[in-house]
Amino acid sequence: MSQPLLKVDGLSLGFRGDGGFAHILDGVNVTIQPGEIMGLVGESGCGKTTLARAVLGVLPRNGLQIRGGAIRLRDIDMLSHEPAEVGRQNRVRGRKVTFIPQDPFTSLNPVLTIGEQIDDLMKWKSPLRDPDERSYWPTLLRPYPRAARKADREKVMETLDEVQLPQPAQILKKYPHEVSGGQRQRLMIAMALLPEPELIIADEPTTALDVTIQAQILGVLRKLASDRGVAVMLTTHDLGSAYEICDAITVMYAGQEVEAAPVGSFFNAPAHPYTAKLLASRPDAGGSMTGIPGELPNFYAPPAGCRFITRCDRATERCTIRPEPTRFAAGHVARCYHPLTAPESDRKEKRA
Amino acid sequence: MRRLEIILSRFVWFIPTLFGLLLVVFLIANVVPTDPARIIAGENATEAQLAILRAQLGLDEPIYVQFFIYVRDLLSGDMGRSLYTQREISDDLLRRLPATMELTLVSITLAILIGVPFGVISAIRANTWVDQTLRVISVSGLAVASFWFAIELQLFFSTRLGWMPLNGRIAGFGPERITGFLLIDSVITGDWASLRSAMWHLILPTLTLALPAAATLLRFTRAGVLEVINSNYVLYETAMGFPRALVVWKYVLRNALISTVTQIGLIFGTLFAGAVVVEAVFDWPGLGTYAVQSILQSDTKAILGFSILVGVVFIGINLLVDIVHTFIDPRMVK
Structure with missing residues (x-):
């Protein structure tokens, strides 16, 4: 397989708080290939948003401790504090990696027009210009040459059209509170696409929207991302929409990825008991509305072995030892000693 | 609209x-x-x-x-006559108004130029030594009595070092009276010597007035910035790689300024009150010295006239603040 675009490798981090150290992420592995739409699925509190913020470099700093692991975007170490590496991080941020936030209602600045905010984005992140372009102007006084602005504006209008925003010219003159939620999220998608990134981090982009609009927004995102070959990391707790638009799915549970698979084998041959229960609890799959019995383990003192041990009906003595990712098929791994399908190694042994 | x-x-x-x-x-x-x-x-x-x-x-x-x-x-514009001078009170007040306005306007400008940037710095460096130092300075700035501070400034810079004029508004006759604002009149008439002299005379009184006002603005700006620095849109702009200076000084400050601007209107009232004291110390020929004289002479109608003029100016300034408000917070207009 080609070199992955994004590789989160054994990332462990947490926050020091009143109750001790909260283990938010515990050895997470996530891989995203170029152009791939990866759904990051899990219950609230499983660490999806923290992982998304870690990749974007906007983790809250209060009490943060990174205990191990790495995030690599191509060959850039996104967690490094080396000045040279930080420079490379800053150059890709907003250019190669962009962001679609969870809540379009509060993610645009309320006192500036939409046009002004898009202008600032393009002034600094336009794909039409070299990101390393030197300027002797201090940041706030940096000029935005007329020609550059004109070229950028053309691209903006084109992109706003592509996300199907009606009357883009008028919308640019408006303030965020003057446009609807669905339109704002279309704007956020347009802003994420404008710098022509390789990866878009979309953090539950539809949870704040009406159900009728959710499908439209995901449809727009799916179409534009695959048209342009942009990879997307889409965090969601909605398996149905993940199935509709993702190429691959990673399931997170209590700060770990428990299973990662291409969308086909994920739905047809889930390996991890948690995945199976998630799939069974979908209302549209005839599941009961009770969900999965039990609760997420305590962040301050998570189980040493399998994190799902407290809620799993297949758990044995062996599960108190931490399971490592096991390969089930091409691109399909899970952390489980008692999977629902046989791991690849077992099948090979049987054949031999 | x-x-x-x-x-x-x-x-x-x-x-x-x-x-x-x-x-x-x-x-x-x-x-x-x-x-x-x-x-x-x-x-x-x-x-x-x-x-x-x-x-x-x-x-x-x-x-x-x-x-x-x-x-x-x-x-009909008639405030009556002063019991002592028998002159029209409104004439006296209007003649003295520019001196006080010049003093307070320069002071508020200075206070904004000091208070707002340091408030932002204090907030983005919250709870570090920078913030602590600014906190100590601003709290003492508020606690110091302005008449004492004014006299100390005079003793040090005028009497001891001889760098600054001791009192008054200007040396010599000053520029031809057009608006009554010495800075403006001397620029209009091209009288650069007067301009220099007027500026020189302004330094100590405006410092006395501006420092406590700057301290108040610093506290308010700091609180305003801290309120928005953790907002979703700052997270978004940071994640999208907007330069830090742009996020802080444009995106954050524009929001934080909403509460600071309201404060500027209110501070204007305290500046006028402070001007009475400062004018007395620096022998500034403005409304403040007029008010002190009138009070000492129990010149009721003059006091009345002074209070009403100051009230009108204060209400007017706050009206202006409300108008500015509709421009910096578009949500008010919708």
């Missing part, structure tokens, strides 16, 4: 506010046990002479009639 509606409704409020102010000030001035007739006539005047004088001044009417007459005269 919605903005016009807001402005008009504020204007409508202007009238009852002013009337309330008038009533309160008039009552206070008349409750004070002084007898203007006796002050004018002197100690040796007979009762008969006093009665004639009271009738001339309208003081024999019941108080609500006096109030009515005062308001009627005021509406």
Whole structure:
């Protein structure tokens, strides 16, 4: 397989708080290939948003401790504090990696027009210009040459059209509170696409929207991302929409990825008991509305072995030892000693 | 348009506010046990002479009639005459208004230039030594009595070092009077020597006035910035790689300024009050020295005139602040 675009490798981090150290992420592995739409699925509190913020470099700093692991975007170490590496991080941020936030209602600045905010984005992140372009102007006084602005504006209008925003010219003159939620999220998608990134981090982009609009927004995102070959990391707790638009799915549970698979084998041959229960609890799959019995383990003192041990009906003595990712098929791994399908190694042994 | 509606409704409020102010000030001035007739006539005047004088001044009417007459005269711009100088009070006040306005406007500008940037720095460096140092300075800036601080400044910079003029507004005759603002008049007439002198004389009084105001603005800006620095849009802009300086000084500050601007209007009131003290110390020929004189001489109508003028200016400034508000917070207009 080609070199992955994004590789989160054994990332462990947490926050020091009143109750001790909260283990938010515990050895997470996530891989995203170029152009791939990866759904990051899990219950609230499983660490999806923290992982998304870690990749974007906007983790809250209060009490943060990174205990191990790495995030690599191509060959850039996104967690490094080396000045040279930080420079490379800053150059890709907003250019190669962009962001679609969870809540379009509060993610645009309320006192500036939409046009002004898009202008600032393009002034600094336009794909039409070299990101390393030197300027002797201090940041706030940096000029935005007329020609550059004109070229950028053309691209903006084109992109706003592509996300199907009606009357883009008028919308640019408006303030965020003057446009609807669905339109704002279309704007956020347009802003994420404008710098022509390789990866878009979309953090539950539809949870704040009406159900009728959710499908439209995901449809727009799916179409534009695959048209342009942009990879997307889409965090969601909605398996149905993940199935509709993702190429691959990673399931997170209590700060770990428990299973990662291409969308086909994920739905047809889930390996991890948690995945199976998630799939069974979908209302549209005839599941009961009770969900999965039990609760997420305590962040301050998570189980040493399998994190799902407290809620799993297949758990044995062996599960108190931490399971490592096991390969089930091409691109399909899970952390489980008692999977629902046989791991690849077992099948090979049987054949031999 | 919605903005016009807001402005008009504020204007409508202007009238009852002013009337309330008038009533309160008039009552206070008349409750004070002084007898203007006796002050004018002197100690040796007979009762008969006093009665004639009271009738001339309208003081024999019941108080609500006096109030009515005062308001009627005021509406035609007549504030009455000073008991002492017999000059029109409105003329005196208007002649002195520019001196005080110049002092307070320069002070508020200085306070904004100091208070807002340091407030932002204090917030983005919250709870570090930078923030702590600024906190100590701003709290002491608020705690120091301005008359004491003014005198210390005079003693040090004027008497001891001889760098600054001790008092007054300008050396020499000054520029030809056009607006009454020395800085503006000397620029208009091209009188650069006067401009220098006027600026030089402004330094110590404006410092005295501006520092406590800057301290207040610093605290408010700091709080405002801290409120928005953790907002979703700052997270979004940071994640999208907007330069830090742009996020802080444009995106955050524009939001934080909303509460700071309201504060600027209110601070203007304290600046006017402070100007009374500062003008007395620096012998500044403005409204403050006039007010002090009038109070010492129990010149009721002059005090009344001063209070009303200051009230009008204060209400006017806050009206202006409300208008500015509709421009910096577009959510108000919708």
